[in-house]
Amino acid sequence: MLEIFVIAYCLYFLFSTYTSFMQIGFVKNAKKMRPIILDDEKYLEAADYSVEKEELSIISAFYSFIIFLCWxxxxxxxxxxxxxxxxxxxxxxxxxxxxxxxxxxxGLPFELYTSFKLDKKYGFSNMTPALFIKDTLKTGILFxxxxxxxxxxxSWIISSFNSWWIWGFIFIFAVIILINMLYPVIRDKMFDKFEALKDKELEEKIINLLNQVGFKSSGVFSVDASKRDNRLNAYFGGLGSxxxxxxxxxLIQKxxxxxxxxxxxxxxxxxxNGDILKNIAIMGVVMFIFFAIFGNLSDEIFLGLKLQNEPYAIITIFLLFSPILSFFLMPLISLISRHNEYAADEFGSNMQSKEDLVSALLKLANENKSFPLSHPLYIFFYYSHPPLTERFKELGYDVQNDSDNALKDSIYADAN
Known part of the structure; x- marks a missing residue:
């Protein structure tokens, strides 16, 4: 039985590295093409960033595979x-x-290299050693x-119930829901500085927008994300109250x-569209599958690892092998997510306008240096959002068929 898990991990390793190699080759070729969506300089920079990330990912995958074999x-x-x-x-x-x-x-060397070398090289990271240590200590204490x-x-649930995996699933699922509820509060108290919007005109517009769809929140906040990173983002955090x-x-600045x-x-x-509840349901199904598998492990696995069939071993095996299941379930989850993104784009463009959404996506892509093209296999496994070219096409901007650059120029005109 252990051999099956090891073979599955090897397949996971081979598939993940193969997709990275395919992505690198694809982006290097696409880099030579006429730039789309991004301006010329950002297009080349985004391609280089994408390639370097994948090269680091391959090295990290080899490194993780060696660590796995050692474990x-x-x-x-x-x-x-x-x-x-x-x-x-x-x-x-x-x-x-x-x-x-x-x-x-x-894994710390890769984390440090990403924050202090790669992301700084491309103008993303504002992380300082002092802030990194501070964040690490806080995260460590929480953990x-x-x-x-x-x-x-x-451990107590495993020791107390024959069908422990059912009760374990219920408990962990409840913990995840609780974490999602408390996430913005924890971020506010321990990591980020949340402030009420200083732009009251913008705050009023946002509140009116929320009221139109019946979204009740505890407030609209700005967070000082730039102390760590220059990427643009926004999110609806928390659940319930x-x-x-x-x-x-x-994001506010740009x-x-x-x-x-x-x-x-x-x-x-x-x-x-109920996507939040759908995602929670999907997460629940995936977790249930995980617990059903790892809650019914053969004694041969424990014998092969020279461990006792006890809570400490069950939990560790779960952590060691769960990335395999996550990787091979990812295409289905990503497919559902991409479908939901198209629907959300349509809703957002109707709430404001297609021109405003396209202009915003264009700025996000440029500021975040998101290369607009990827290998189909890479999209299949990793893209939770459709490629920008496809999103733009759905919004009426077919950038890939714009041979004379007129459409690209019109998008830039909208953005400015």
């Missing part, structure tokens, strides 16, 4: 032999915590306190009022 070869057994703890729940907490911490330490509590609870509209300060309203109109389209 199943001797790492898990060595860690188990070092921890002589009789308490079932305490051993689960210590073992799983150490497993996660060791993986984080081993050790709340993560350990969740591990202890799951904690719902709030959050605009990155970078987009006009009408463009901002078009972006928010798109997000409200997800709300009006």
């Amino acid at each position: 199943i070869g001797f790492g898990l057994n060595t860690l188990d032999s070092l921890l002589t703890i009789e308490s079932t729940w305490l051993k689960a907490v210590v073992f799983v915590d150490l497993f996660i911490i060791i993986n984080w330490i081993l 050790l306190v709340f993560g350990s509590a969740v591990i202890a609870a799951i 904690t719902k709030r509209v959050v605009l990155f300060d970078t 987009l006009s009022h009408n463009e901002l309203l078009a972006v928010l109109g798109h997000e409200l389209g997800h709300f009006k």
Whole structure:
């Protein structure tokens, strides 16, 4: 049985690296073509950024594969032999915590390179060593306190129920819902500075927009995202009474009022179309599948890894092998998501105008250096949003068939 999981992990590794190689080759060829959507300089820069990210992804995948082989070869057994703890729940907490911490330490070089080398090279990252350390310490404290509590609870559920995976699923699903409710509050208190919008005219327009679709929130806020990153973004955070509209300060600086309203109109389209509830339901189904599989593991897997069939081992195996299932389920989830994005675009363009939404998407693509073309296989696996070329086509701008650049010029005129 362990062999099946290992083979599946090898296939996952091969598929993921193959898609990255295909994407690199595709982007390098597309880079030589006439620029579309982005201006000439940003088009070349976005292509280079896309290629460098994928090259780093391939190196990271090889590195992660070696770490995986070390864990199943001797790492898990060595860690188990070092921890002589009789308490079932305490051993689960210590073992799983150490497993996660060791993986984080081993992956730290890639995180540091991305933040302080790659993203700074392309003008994204504003991260400082002091802020990185501060964020890391806060995240570590949250993990050790709340993560350990969740591990202890799951350990107790595994030890207490024969069909523990059903109760474990219910518990973890509830925890995820709670995290989504508290996310904006946690970000506000520990990481970001949330402020009421200083532009009262914009705030009034946003509130009117929310009222049109019956979206009730606890407020509209600006967040100082630029202290870490220059990318543009906005989101509706929280659930129930904690719902709030959050605009990155970078977005407010770069987009006009009408463009901002078009972006928010798109997000409200997800709300009006029930996509939030659909995504929660999909997440629930995926999690149920995960728990059904890992809740009924054969003893052969534990024997192969030289571990006891106990909570600490079950949770660790779940963490070690769940990326495989996530990767192969991703195309279906992404397909559903892309369909929802088209519908949200239509709703957003009707709430404001197609011109405003196209102009906003154009600015987002340029500022975020999003290369507009990708290999079909890469889109199939990774794109939760349709390619910009397809989104523009649905909105009436067929940029790929614009041979004389007139359409591209008209989009830039709209953006300016």
